[in-house]
Amino acid sequence: MKYRLSHLEELESESIYVIREAFAQFENPCILFSGGKDSIVVTHLAVKAFAPAKIPFPLMHIDTGHNFQETLDFRDNLVKKMGARLVVGYVQDSIDQGRVAEETGPNASRNRAQSVTLLDTIEANKFDAALGGARRDEEKARAKERFFSHRDEFGQWNPKHQRPELWNLFNGKKQIGEHFRVFPISNWTELDIWQYILKENIExxxxxxxxxxxxxxxxxxxxxxxxxxxxxxxxxxxxxxxxxxxxxxxxxxxxxxxxxxxxxxxxxxxxxxxxxxxxxxxxxxxxxxxxxxxxxxxxx
Amino acid sequence: MVNYYHSSDLLRFTTAGSVDVGKSTLIGRLLYDSKSIFDDQLKALENTSQRKGLDHVDLSLLTDGLKDEREQGITIDVAYRYFSTPKRKFIVADTPGHIQYTRNMVTGASTANMALILIDARKGVIEQTKRHSFIASLLQIPHVLVCVNKMDLVDYSQQVFDDIVNAYRDFASKLDIKDFHFIPISALNGDNVVNRSENMGWYQGGTLLYTLESVEVSNDHNHLDARFPVQTVIRPHGTEQHDFRGYAGRLASGILRVGDEITVLPSGLSSKVKAIYNPDKCIETAFAPQSLTIELEDDIDVSRGDMIARKNNRPEVGHDIDAMICWLGNNPTQAGAKYTIRHTSNESKAMVKELVYKIDIQTLPRLENESVLNTNDIARIKLRTTTPILYDSYRRNRVTGSFILIEEGTNDTVAAGMII
Incomplete structure (x- = not known):
């Protein structure tokens, strides 16, 4: 017998390790669920990581009000099937409360505004870690991300002062008011995600x-x-x-x-x-x- | 035809080289020649190269991630790159050559199966080559691949290459590295990177990519000593699986089978493996580095930080540890300083009892009677922990032999440790 994992098996094992580590090191973690394939894969991995127990994280969705209806339907369906808790932060609320101004002009979008809603929702629910589906191969700033990525009390990322991440020893220590973003699928590429979706038959x-x-x-x-x-x-x-x-x-x-x-x-x-x-x-x-x-x- | 499941394996390597040795160009070349760069990325690269007044596409620009890095033309932090060939998927930890080089290289090296060390053919083995090789040896990277770059600037001379190989072998005989490869390349022109060079007929070995694809990595894991650090306990609350009590973790090393007699440490209680889930499907045999959930025959007390091992093959258990450390923190340290130690899934307090010696990594001699460790220093120390640590020597086991120290107050990770 050859004791060798395929690249998908090794990536899966690594991600599950990271998810369990987040569960063990934080008091109130959640999954940042966008309805996109990457956060769907993270959710799938989290379900596997704690089987046969129920997934121990609520899903947090930031609703920009500009969503595809298909995404919202999918989200509601999935949450129902898993018996998970859903927490929704509405960008419209942030706009109504004057926390953020609606962009105007031909290229207006709510993409940037959702950062405010995201941080407000994290604070309101006292989440101390948010698990996301970002991958390092997506974009050059993301290539420098850690698995456990520290955010200061203003929710900000300081790329020049990141904690070194050695072996598989993650340091999730923080002061009150700070939180972490955790990226279990950091090492996956777009193709890995699709191959895994096929292998696992993920909806x-x-x-x-x-x-x-x-x-x-x-x-x-x-x-x-x-x-x-x-x-x-x-x-x-x-x-x-x-x-x-x-x-x-x-x-x-x-x-x-x-x-x-x-x-x-x-x-x-x-x-x-x-x-x-x-x-x-x-x-x-x-x-x-x-x-x-x-x-x-x-x-x- | 696309292989949908693409069941290749994974090689993690780290790259090291001094400034201007052409490291970014080499990685850019690997990504480019293995067709891992998209057209639109290439177009952006062409535009930037033109803006900078270059007459060729500067592949090194691919690896600069942050604004400050682009502005200053330097790499600040470890960046991870991905590419794959039909044979293998590669994860590259690209570590900067100058600023904080030790800290960054140790970080990149900690997860690598292979170190790619670059030497400038015109300069040969220099101090930085020695430093990088020393770190590769200290971190026990199983394979070292020495690329002699810029062969185009020495007329593709075999003599130059042979001299460098000999000089490197002389130096490396003092180190603890198991597997070496040497390749003459020109990253700029692509000689022996992905495609075989027509300028160096005298070189009979494989190209860089071929070597990356063919190095055997499945034996890099320790398959002898079963070590299962428990991350968390899984207890469903539903009535259906009311009696289920599973121990979740990633097998650090070795093999575990259903029916194996095991001991839980530090309690010393014994039981048998009742079932193994990987992570949700039942399996008979598990091996490192699989993430598993394990059920035991007996209802004994097991929690996070405990370790499951075979009854007749156990890790060391102790409060006093001898270790090599690389100091990463901004604040210096000395004997008497206290930290949090994180080792496998265990956490404890630790005190630096003694600074045994420091290593000057330029020249390698031991410096005794040193009392302070500063950023990027490498030293042998004695530590005492408040609760027992379940460990193996790092040389035998990279997972159960490694630890980090965390500074109280700042919560920064300030040391990478390897148990002797």
């Missing part, structure tokens, strides 16, 4: 598979048409066959033209893709350090 929102949808072409980006989108001169709504590679808000998630309706077909597309996963996320296009700037402010 996903239908948005990830090719379907017919009313879309608008804006520059190089294909956006889903909705009342939230103001058409610019020269733009028009057209019916297209698309799928989403990442899921964020309706207003910023770029779709790709695709005919991949099964997991196998999606994996085939991912394996030969020549564009980066977040390449059509409007929120990453602001500048070279968009992600780093938002992360410093508390963004996920």
């Amino acid at each position: 996903l929102p239908s948005l990830y598979f090719a379907h017919q949808r009313d879309c608008v072409k804006r520059g190089d980006i294909i956006l889903s048409y909705s009342p939230l989108l103001t058409l610019r001169p020269g733009e028009h709504v057209e019916e297209m066959f698309i799928r989403f590679r990442t899921l964020g808000d309706l207003t910023i998630s770029g779709a790709i033209a695709s005919t991949a309706t099964t997991l196998e077909e999606v994996i085939m597309e991912v394996a030969i893709a020549d564009q980066a996963e977040r390449g059509n996320r409007a929120d990453d296009q602001g500048s070279e350090s968009s992600m780093e700037d938002r992360k410093r402010e508390g963004y996920f």
Whole structure:
């Protein structure tokens, strides 16, 4: 017998170790659930980590008010199936309370505003750790993230003063008011995620598979048409066959033209893709350090 | 045809090299030649290279993650990179060559199966090469791959390469490294990185990528000593599995089978393995580094920080530990200082009893009669802990032989320790 793990088995084992460590080291952790494939995989891993007991974390969702209905339906369904607790923070509440101003202009989105709601929801629920589905291969600022990532009392990330992370010994010590972000799937790539979804037969929102949808072409980006989108001169709504590679808000998630309706077909597309996963996320296009700037402010 | 399950294995390696040895270029080259860079990333790279007035695409720009790094043209922190080939998936811990090099390299080395050490063909084995190799040896990285880079600048000379290999072997004989490889490359031109060089017909060995793909890593785990540090206890509250009591953890080393006679430490209570779940499916045999849940035959007291081992193969148990440490903290330390120690899933208080000697990693001699440790210092110390630690020597077991020290007050991780 060869005592050897495949890369997916080794990644799974590492992630489960991290999730259990978060459970053991923190008093009140939650899972940051966006409804995207990465947070779905983290949730799946957390269920496995504590089987046959119930998943010991509530799911926290930041509702920007600009969500895909499919994502919300999927979320509610999953929570019901798992018997987990759902905590929702509403960006609209933050706007109504004057905590954050609604962006205006043609590129307005609620992407940045959700950092405020996220931090407020963490504070209101006294969460001391939030497990997220960020991966280091996604973006260059994320490449420098730790598994256990410290946030100061203002919820901010200080990339220049991170604790060294050695072996698999995680240091989750903190002062009152500080919290941690924990990233169990740090070492997974986009392709690993898809292969694992296939291997484990994990259910996903239908948005990830090719379907017919009313879309608008804006520059190089294909956006889903909705009342939230103001058409610019020269733009028009057209019916297209698309799928989403990442899921964020309706207003910023770029779709790709695709005919991949099964997991196998999606994996085939991912394996030969020549564009980066977040390449059509409007929120990453602001500048070279968009992600780093938002992360410093508390963004996920 | 795409292999959907893609059941390749995983190699984690760390890269080290002094400033300007071409490390970022090499990683950029590996990512580029293995087609791990997307078109849009490449386009962004071309734009930035042009803005900087370069006439070629600067692949090293790929690895600068933070704003300050791009502005200052340096790498501050360890960055992780990913690429894969049909044979293997690779995780690269890319550690900066200058600022805080020891701290960062120790971090990158702690999880690596292989160290990739870069030497500038024009300069040969220099102080930094020795430092990096010493850290690779100290951290017990099983495989070391020495790349002699910039061969294009020495006319691809075999003599230059052979001289460097000999000089390195001389030096490395004092170290504790099991497996070496030497490859002459030019990262800039791609010679022997992914594609075989046409300029060095005299070199018969494999390319860098071939070597990365073919080094045997499954034996790097200790499969002899079963060590299962308990992370947490799983007790479902539903009536269905009311009697279920599972111990969750990641097998640090060795093999465990259903029916094995085990001892729980530090209590010393014995039982048998009743069932193993990986992590939710029943299995008969488990091996490191699987994450498991284990049920025992007897209802004995087991909690986080305890360790399950075979009855006749147990770890050391003790309060007094001899260790090599790398000091990472900003505040210095000396005998008498107290910290929190984190070792496997265990946590305790620890006091530095004695600073035995410091190692000058430029020249390797032991410096005795030193009383203070500063950032990036490497030393042998004696520690005393308040509760017993269940350990093996780091040389035998990288998981049960390693620990970190945490400073009270700042909560910073201030030391990486390897038990002797």
